[in-house]
Amino acid sequence: MKRYLFSISLQHLLFLSISLPITSPLEEKKKMVSVDEIHKAQRAEGPATILAIGTATPLNCLEQSTYPDYYFRVTNSEHMVELKDKFKRMCKIYHR
Numbered sequence: 001m002k003r004y005l006f007s008i009s010l011q012h013l014l015f016l017s018i019s020l021p022i023t024s025p026l027e028e029k030k031k032m033v034s035v036d037e038i039h040k041a042q043r044a045e046g047p048a049t050i051l052a053i054g055t056a057t058p059l060n061c062l063e064q065s066t067y068p069d070y071y072f073r074v075t076n077s078e079h080m081v082e083l084k085d086k087f088k089r090m091c092k093i094y095h096r
Helices: 025-030 035-042 064-074 081-095
Strands: 004-007 013-017 050-054 060-063
Touching: 060 064, 064 081
Parallel strands: none
Antiparallel strands: 004 060, 013 050
């Protein structure tokens, strides 16, 4: 199985989520709450919904095994042979 590194701009991806209802500060001061109520207030009830709108194929898509060569070429660091070899080994480990 090949893995790819993606670069997606914020223009191509938008996340929307459901917000929880907000109570007024006066209502919060009026009642004493227990630790259990605080715990329940911090958790959402029901399923969470996330809507993602984006492109199916990002503009920049590189195979993970070729990324070290690309990175060192772009950053003009091809003279760092030992570091490049180490980076290649790391990408090979995670490429399995």
